[in-house]
Amino acid sequence: MGKMGSQWWKGSIVLLVLAAVTVTLSLSSGDSKVAQAAAPVFKDISGHWAKESIEAAVKAGILNGYPDQTYKPQNPITRAELLKVIALTTKVEAAAAPAGKPWYTGYQMALTDAKIYAAGDFTGDLSKEVTRVEMAKLAIRGANAEYRGTKLTADELMFRAVNAGLLSRTGAKAETIDPDGTTTRAQAAVIVTRLLKLAGGGKLTVDQGASTAAEVKWHRHNMITMFGQDDLVKFPYRVNIDKTYDVIIDQLLVLDPSDKDGYYAEYLDDAKLYLDNEKSAPGKGYVFAYKLIGKNLIVDPTIKVGVSSSFYMFNSGASGGVTLKREYYYSDRSMKERPGLFINQSVLTFDKKDNSGHNFYFSHVSKDFIKSQIKEYGGVPIHLERYGSQLNNKTQFYLTEVKDKWAAK
Known part of the structure; x- marks a missing residue:
């Protein structure tokens, strides 16, 4: 999808499941398929660089909006919320959280079993905003089974995600891949649509300059x-x-x-x-x-x-x-x-x-x-x-x- 604006990976996301919104997130121990929703109408995404991705991710039932008919594309996503987003996007079935455990535990366990999530992927509180490199780890494993269950460095996983077209630069210069930056709701929608496109047999556009930046950070060449x-x-x-x-x-x-x-x-x-x-x-x-x-x-x-x-x-x-x-x-x-x-x-x-x-x-x-x-x-x-x-x-x-x-x- 090219650059998609010069600031496409700054911020994070909050995932809300509210009955007043047109989107339904359907997940139970027996059925993790997401429900198709009506085309969303949000008053705060007109002209936004990620408008199409937001609408597609919401229509797929993976993300949703707020009761006041806003999407709040610049709001942040936490690590815990990303677990749910990736599970829904990759169609990994998750059971309800065990009694006394945090709400996201079922998704964490399911993604761990699928080898999309690994111990150490997130360091610290899962209620904190997720970084780009943390998201890259889950996104590339969700997109490509080759990287599941393997002990790869964070720098390599970041490169693999950029080289696959899942992530691109954060600013005008190719060097701005911003691995430690956080992720907005708009950016989360882009990852969702890209993963869905790959799952459907489509191809993504690779930001060659950003891929070079990530590869140089990983092992100092871009061959x-x-x-x-x-x-x-x-x-x-x-x-x-x-x-x-x-x-x-x-x-x-x-x-x-x-x-x-x-x-x-x-x-x-x-x-x-x-x-x-x-x-x-x-x-x-x-x-x-x-x-x-x-x-x-x-x-x-x-x-x-x-x-x-x-x-x-x-x-x-x-x-x-x-x-x-x-x-x-x-x-x-x-x-x-x-x-x-x-x-x-x-x-x-x-x-x-x-x-x-x-x-x-x-x-x-x-x-x-x-x-x-x-x-x-x-x-x-x-x-x-x-x-x-x-x-x-x-x-x-x-x-x-x-x-x-x-x-x-």
Whole structure:
């Protein structure tokens, strides 16, 4: 469904079951099917970005409104209420709560048996507002049995939910996935409609920029989002360049300069791109951005290293460099970490032990070449060469299990 407005995941939900409202939530120990309701009419959702989702979720009998004919789309949802919403949406039958237990206990037990809810999913009081990552855990397991009963981190489950199209960004920038943010009634309606669409055999639109943001938070690269490939080394990844110097590859970002809504799109806006020494249009290639940290192994004041020149990405097809806008080049003699994409124009000095220097190395690679590599090898070989010589088993190294024909030559 795309972005659905710039603030679509801020707030939470209260689930009310009121006889005065047109919606009925039908749930008993013998029948958990939701009743179909008449098309709802709420006076506070006209023009709202989630209007269609709200009406669909209410008509399905999963959410409802208030006696004053309002839906209150910005009101919050609690963890306990989300249990009921997910149970109804995924058609998991729940018994009534045992005597003396909280009202939501039946739903919690049923979802636990279905392996959609797991101990530790919610930390703390279930009457508190549910976070986006907590909702992601239940939503992705409800949508895909592959993730039930598996011990996955919260970061991975968040990524899987975004990569499946269940969640998207919270603001204009792709980086704003807001895992710790809370959820509104409007946002809950969107999750309901997306889960129902998947259950009915439909497909969801994936916010590629948000998927990259979630994948980078999970394991510091976005190769699954871009190419469906998850055979990389674990980042941060340390590489010995020579006896004096190591470089740590902290992240690998694959960016599409033609995607104006993509991850870090603002940093590539008006960047100069080259393929085979010729200026290139943004749609011709991908930018491979390697986030690096240099580390000196010896003390020698005469040695100075350009961190971004530690290695280069070997490609037998069309490739070239990237020149960012001037504002992202820093000449303040600092090699520190900075936001987004950057080039520190200083060098790493070896005047004292354990100096470190941060920088990016960029390679612009033809999309056609990437496609040919995937066709030939079944994935993208990330083939890197230490500076000094090439195509030598002492200088080359790979970040992927996939190798090209030049391996170990």
